[in-house]
Amino acid sequence: xxxxxxxxxxxxxxxxxxxxxxxxxxxxxxxxxxxxxxxxxxxxxxxxxxxxxxxxxxxxxxxxxxxxxxxxxxxxxxxxxxxxxxxxxxxxxxxxxxxxxxxxxxxxxxxxxxxxxxxxxxxxxxxxxxxxxxxxxxxxxxxxxxxxxxxxxxxxxxxxxxxxxxxxxxxxxxxxxxxxxxxxxxxxxxxxxxxxxxxxxxxxxxxxxxxxxxxxxxxxxxxxxxxxxxxxxxxxxxxxxxxxxxxxxxxxxxxxxxxxxxxxxxxxxxxxxxxxxxxxxxxxxxxxxxxxxxxxxxxxxxxxxxxxxxxxxxxxxxxxxxxxxxxxxxxxxxxxxxxxxxxxxxxxxxxxxxxxxxxxxxxxxxxxxxxxxxxxxxxxxxxxxxxxxxxxxxxxxxxxxxxxxxxxxxxxxxxx
Numbered sequence: 001x002x003x004x005x006x007x008x009x010x011x012x013x014x015x016x017x018x019x020x021x022x023x024x025x026x027x028x029x030x031x032x033x034x035x036x037x038x039x040x041x042x043x044x045x046x047x048x049x050x051x052x053x054x055x056x057x058x059x060x061x062x063x064x065x066x067x068x069x070x071x072x073x074x075x076x077x078x079x080x081x082x083x084x085x086x087x088x089x090x091x092x093x094x095x096x097x098x099x100x101x102x103x104x105x106x107x108x109x110x111x112x113x114x115x116x117x118x119x120x121x122x123x124x125x126x127x128x129x130x131x132x133x134x135x136x137x138x139x140x141x142x143x144x145x146x147x148x149x150x151x152x153x154x155x156x157x158x159x160x161x162x163x164x165x166x167x168x169x170x171x172x173x174x175x176x177x178x179x180x181x182x183x184x185x186x187x188x189x190x191x192x193x194x195x196x197x198x199x200x201x202x203x204x205x206x207x208x209x210x211x212x213x214x215x216x217x218x219x220x221x222x223x224x225x226x227x228x229x230x231x232x233x234x235x236x237x238x239x240x241x242x243x244x245x246x247x248x249x250x251x252x253x254x255x256x257x258x259x260x261x262x263x264x265x266x267x268x269x270x271x272x273x274x275x276x277x278x279x280x281x282x283x284x285x286x287x288x289x290x291x292x293x294x295x296x297x298x299x300x301x302x303x304x305x306x307x308x309x310x311x312x313x314x315x316x317x318x319x320x321x322x323x324x325x326x327x328x329x330x331x332x333x334x335x336x337x338x339x340x341x342x343x344x345x346x347x348x349x350x351x352x353x354x355x356x357x358x359x360x361x362x363x364x365x366x367x368x369x370x371x372x373x374x375x376x377x378x379x380x381x382x383x384x385x386x387x388x389x390x391x392x393x394x395x396x397x398x399x400x401x402x403x404x405x406x407x408x409x410x411x412x413x414x415x416x
Contacts, residue, residue, distance in 0.1 A: 008415040009128055010038055012135045017041035017058065021051035021065040021074065022093070031118060035064070038127070048072030052080050061134050062127075063090045067101045075101055079108045089130050093118060132411045139414075143350070164257040171212040173198075174252065183231050203228035203237050216253060220244045229257070276328045277354070283347040283409075286357055287402045295398055300405070301356035301366065302412040303331075303391040308352065311387060323387065324352045334373065338366070353413050367393065390416050 018039045022028040023046050036042050043058060045051040048065070049072040055063060063081060065074040078090050091112045092105055102113065114126055155175070158165055164180035166173055173196045176185070184201055198215050199207040204227070207215055219225065219242055228237045243256040290298060305327065312320045331346060331354065338344045343360040358366050373389050392412050396405055 005415070006038075006124075009124070009131065012414060013039045013131050015041075015138065016062065016131055016134055017043075017060040018062045018064060019043050019045070019051060019055055019058070019060040021045045021048060021063070021069070021077065023047055023066060023069040027066075027118070031123075034120065034123070038124075048074055048077030052077050055081055056084065059085070061089065062130055063088060065090065065092055067092060067094050067098050067105075075104050075108075078105060078110050082109050089134065091126060091130065129411075132414055135414055136410060139350075166255050167252055168198075168212060168216060168255065169250075169252040173212070180257070184229070185232070201229045201232070203230065216244060216255070220246070220253075276332045277346045277348040280347060280349050283345075283349075283355055283357065284402070284406055286345060286347075287405055290357075290359075290398060291402055293398075295359065297395055297397050299356075299358040299361055299366070299393060299395050300409055300412075301358060301370065301391050301393050302353070302409065302416060303356060303370065303389065304353040304413070304416040305387045306390040306416070307387060327352055330373075330376075334369065334376070349410070349413055353416065355409055355413070392416065 016039060018035055018041065020028070020032060020035055020042060021044075022031065025046075028044065028046070032042070032044050041060075043054050043060065045054050047069045051063070051065060052072065054060075063078070065077060067074040074092060078092070081088050081090065086109065089112070090110045091114065092102075092110055093114050093116055094102060095116045105113075112126060112130065114123055155177075158175075159178045161177060162179055164183055165177045166180050166184075167175040172194060185196070196212075198212045199210050202208075207218075210218065219227075225242050227240055227242060229240050230236070231238055240257040243258070245254045245256075247253070305323070308320060311323070328348070332339075335344060335346065335356075339346065344356050344358045344366065347355045347357065349355060356366065361367070370389065370391050392415065394408070394412065
């Protein structure tokens with residue numbers, strides 16, 4: 001592992017904690033120094049009992065342990081840790097005469113090992129795989145929390161709209177904003193969405209026998225979108241223009257009780273987004289198609305901007321988002337011809353991280369274009385220095401498994 005790879009590994013491991021348990025003082029001092037050179041959060045103990053106590057208190061992301069130790073050995077400590085957290089990452093160091101012990105560890109769910117005497121290259125290779133998986137899991141949790149926050153924000157926004165909105169899937173009403181509830185829900189409806197029947201709102205009683213999905217289809221196909229509906233709380237009829245928006249790839253539809261054009265204008269202002277590239281699901285499908293083709297090999301480039309954290313700290317997330325938007329436009333423009341000729345495909349994985357799937361790259365043309373990319377397109381704000389584009393490349397033999405290629409590609413992305 002060269003200096004640049006080690007630097008990237010340190011960046012990934014910045015927020016990953018480690019518990020190192022080893023009773024041999026000479027070995028412990030040597031490897032503690034290496035571990036602390038990679039991870040910033042390291043705890044060291046000299047036997048399994050102290051290791052278990054430390055883990056119970058701190059719940060480290062990675063546990064690295066020897067097998068043979070006084071007071072409590074590594075097998076018993078690992079067993080108890082697995083009872084606390086069955087998904088805990090445990091890396092065991094073992095001597096060649098510990099094979100019998102390894103079987104016990106496998107039986108309790110420990111599957112990561114390094115033989116003694118410890119080899120630095122082997123250690124870094126194993127710890128990198130573990131760290132990248134943990135880093136990815138932590139990022140997924142962060143992204144899930146962000147998604148939930150965005151969904152809560154969307155609901156808050158929709159609840160702030162003064163006209164009624166409701167989202168249906170089949171016969172069931174899934175979501176209704178506050179205005180819809182105030183005007184059309186009875187107490188029974190509020191307690192149980194499944195009991196809500198849209199037909200009861202209509203002044204025209206010929207709809208009364210129709211289920212929600214059938215009535216919605218009737219309205220959707222009709223040229224007339226104006227109806228008299230009952231405000232159930234005020235017990236009066238009001239005239240509404242119903243707009244029904246059906247969405248691709250879903251069974252749901254959004255019903256607005258105002259002019260549909262006005263609703264679309266509001267939603268467009270709220271949720272304006274341009275997608276320049278397909279996402280990771282399309283990348284997986286492309287790998288499967290390549291696997292079934294006669295092609296012998298292809299190349300993968302993982303591309304992204306460097307030093308974005310420093311930029312965000314200085315200028316803020318909104319300005320960084322502007323840079324990401326500009327990057328997407330520039331990539332689309334720069335490689336439009338290659339994409340059109342189906343020599344390469346570009347996939348967006350998250351924010352500013354992309355994967356180029358390259359089927360034709362004569363004379364390393366793509367490498368040179370990416371090297372010169374920053375000279376053509378400058379990404380800066382105010383008087384700051386331009387952000388640099390970073391990329392890593394790998395040649396893929398088509399005999400490799402798709403899941404292996406996908407996992408390796410994601411690992412490469414996180415080293416940018």
